[in-house]
Amino acid sequence: MGLMDLFKKKNSGDVAKDRLKLLLVSDRANCSPEMMEMIKNDIIEVISKYMDIDTDSLNIQITETESDSNNGTVPALYANIPIKDMKHRQQR
């Protein structure tokens, strides 16, 4: 760890708060790993109809995001889907 890291380091209290916020969102959503896997497979199936995606590095998780309507955060499903090739789209 360099000297600069010492200054950048977050307080452990804030780290705990941030970790808990994320953890509780997924706890409260009550999504089992099996269910997340099913969602992931369905997403792959749907997107694959239109484009060639990298199924191995596809990553989904439940997180939170700023709400547009009220001042606060709401749960969100975050999906990172790397596209390998757009050729399917061009065929349409």
Place this chain on the structure above:
Amino acid sequence: MSEVIVITSGKGGVGKTTTTANVGTGLAQLNKKVIMIDTDIGLRNLDVVMGLENRIVYNLVDVIEGKCRIKQALIKDKKYQDLCLLPSAQTRDKDSVTPEQMVALIEELRQDFDYILLDCPAGIEQGFKNAIAGADRALVVTTPEVSAIRDADRIIGLLESNEMKKIDLVVNRVRMDMVKRGDMMKVADVCDILAVNLIGAVPDDEQIVISTNQGEPLVGSSCPAGQAYANISRRIAGEEVPFLDLEEKQGVFSKLKGLFSKN
């Protein structure tokens, strides 16, 4: 009107029993008739924290099974006439009692007491279900730690789905020196994350260990934890009590030092 309060936490070792003993004693100091029921069957502890372990003849399971009358199993506190303990059974298991039996027992006790406190076991299994079955409101105890807060959140979810009417939070073992350094979550942050009403924060206090050693709850004494528990008891009884400033009391010398260091 009697009120039935379950003291619960999910995680073990965060201070449920200590909170039950001190809030029970605190309410008795306000001249309320109080009964504390230890619902942790197989791992009883409230009796030792209250210093009443030598007086146990009958227990909760004996009452439920009809082996004795309720009055025979109740143990009167050493100091307060209107404070009683119904101890748990040490050599039985949690399935000896059903939620329906607990509700029936509580309904019978409502006539004689202002407050019925239920010390809930850790976990979310049968013992938890028994303890919450007859309760009107819940005190959820947590510490400012990730694991305890996560479990408290789960417990709050379960209490809400069981239609618990009122849920209040006790944040226990707060260390202001660590909060100031940023190495412990603030009480406000904990409330924010759990989204429930705060009824009191209890500072980490070595007097708690001493009082448990002696079997005498410290509520009402001059130490920080004693004050915090007295305030929680008054809030439960319906009084408006301002929250304690948990900052450590400074001596004249350190105050002076503080003055100089600001400039």
